Amino acid sequence: MATMKAIDIKDGKGPIENMFFTEMPRPKPTHAQALIKVKAFGLNRMDLLQRMGMYPVPPQAPKTMGVEFSGTIEELAGESERGFKKGDAVFGLAYGGAYAEYIAVSTHMLVHKPDELSWEECAGIPETWITALQAMYLVGEFKPGKSILWHAGASSVSIAGQQLSVSDGASATFATARSDDKTEFCVKELGAKAAYNTQTEKWDESVLRDTDGKGVDIIVDYIGADTFAQNLNAAARDARIVNLATLSGGKLKAGQTDADLGAFVRKRIRFEGSSLRSRDEAYQGRLRDQLVEIALPKFRDGSFRSIVEKVFPWEQIQDAHRLMESNKTKGKLICTIP
Known part of the structure; x- marks a missing residue:
């Protein structure tokens, strides 16, 4: 069975120091999913709450944190949305699992990465x-x-x-x-x-x-x-x-x-x-379409900006969580995976 590195939480929840790297099975895409090799992922305040066991995680979410990412498609399941192929550069929204080398996510929640934006900028767009x-x-x-x-x-x-x-x-x-x-x-x-x-x-x-x-x-x-x-x-x-x-x-x-x-x-x-993470895939997919229609052209021409406060190598995930807890940021915190 293929494995991957991912960030886990000792005892399932706890302080920043409880986060550690582990090996776990690489997910297998099913139905309309794609397997993404993650280049970067965005941090969100829900991650802090989830780490402490204070966030109601949807039942379909993996235990690994992280809901937004950018990366390349490694594999597609048989029912995947038309318009995506292996090797495509994408970014997207997931129910969880982005703090890892690979993530399986519905193609209905993927967006093609514009050449004008970096991996880090794209990883900070979907959830926010x-x-x-x-x-x-x-x-x-x-x-x-x-x-x-x-x-x-x-x-x-x-x-x-x-x-x-x-x-x-x-x-x-x-x-x-x-x-x-x-x-x-x-x-x-x-x-x-x-x-x-x-x-x-x-x-x-x-x-x-x-x-x-x-x-x-x-x-x-x-x-x-x-x-x-x-x-x-x-x-x-x-x-x-x-x-x-x-x-x-x-x-x-x-x-x-x-x-x-x-x-x-x-x-x-x-x-x-209202909340977003608890919504079903059809609801989130409609919002994905709205993002593509309303916002993506303006990201391409520079009218909209994905503002990134700081980029961390994912080995520094604890430092990234500390900075988010400080409430001193103006923009996204992003982690990159080599």
């Missing part, structure tokens, strides 16, 4: 850009002329989201972040109209000021408890609040319970949670 597309269009119901606010503005999904919003005619694109360096990045590098430091200002009041009291039409939030009340205040009438994570905690505590719940009725607000 597809999540941004899902939050903005499918859940948030974005249309040109609407305003939108992206929390955690220097995070990878919001970096993608701000570029999408500006490109597709948002009346105004806003962001929040936890430092002046990051808010400046959102305005100068991503085109946000304004970005607010959540540590030094009441960002919801700033949004109302900058929208002449109207509020913002769509809010994409990963924070949870700490932003719940302010989201309701900053939301416009008929606003959509899209919640993708609860980084500040999933339960409201004392001091967070002064939220104006009447805003739900008065403003006709819709608050909706």
Whole structure:
């Protein structure tokens, strides 16, 4: 049986130091899958949670971490999507398994790698850009002329989201972040109209000021408890609040319970949670198609950027996780496999 190197977790979960290299069987592609020799993979915050045993991994996912990658097709199963062949350079989204030399993944979730982008840039696109597309269009119901606010503005999904919003005619694109360096990045590098430091200002009041009291039409939030009340205040009438994570905690505590719940009725607000990894292949495949249609041409001509903060050789996976935990990054962390 052919084997491969992969990154595993001692005891199945634990701190950074529990990650180690191991040998495991090389996956065999079935049905519509392809076997990919991985060149690079992207890190995501869900990886940190999964490592600690705090992320609900889909039943079809392998235990190995990693959901986005770039590489070359080594083998195709009999039902694979037309248009792919052995040797093709691709990038894609998986339910897991990218922290390894090889990954078996549905061809419905693969995209041909543009010559204009590096392996590292492509490895940082699938999870973040597809999540941004899902939050903005499918859940948030974005249309040109609407305003939108992206929390955690220097995070990878919001970096993608701000570029999408500006490109597709948002009346105004806003962001929040936890430092002046990051808010400046959102305005100068991503085109946000304004970005607010959540540590030094009441960002919801700033949004109302900058929208002449109207509020913002769509809010994409990963924070949870700490932003719940302010989201309701900053939301416009008929606003959509899209919640993708609860980084500040999933339960409201004392001091967070002064939220104006009447805003739900008065403003006709819709608050909706969503996730991507738990979706079925057909749903994810539609988003793959949207990525190819909307974003790929703009990556080719340079209008969109896959912003990579730092590239690590995969032997330094522990250092990569430490940097992600520091919350000091502006863009993707990528690991490469020789």
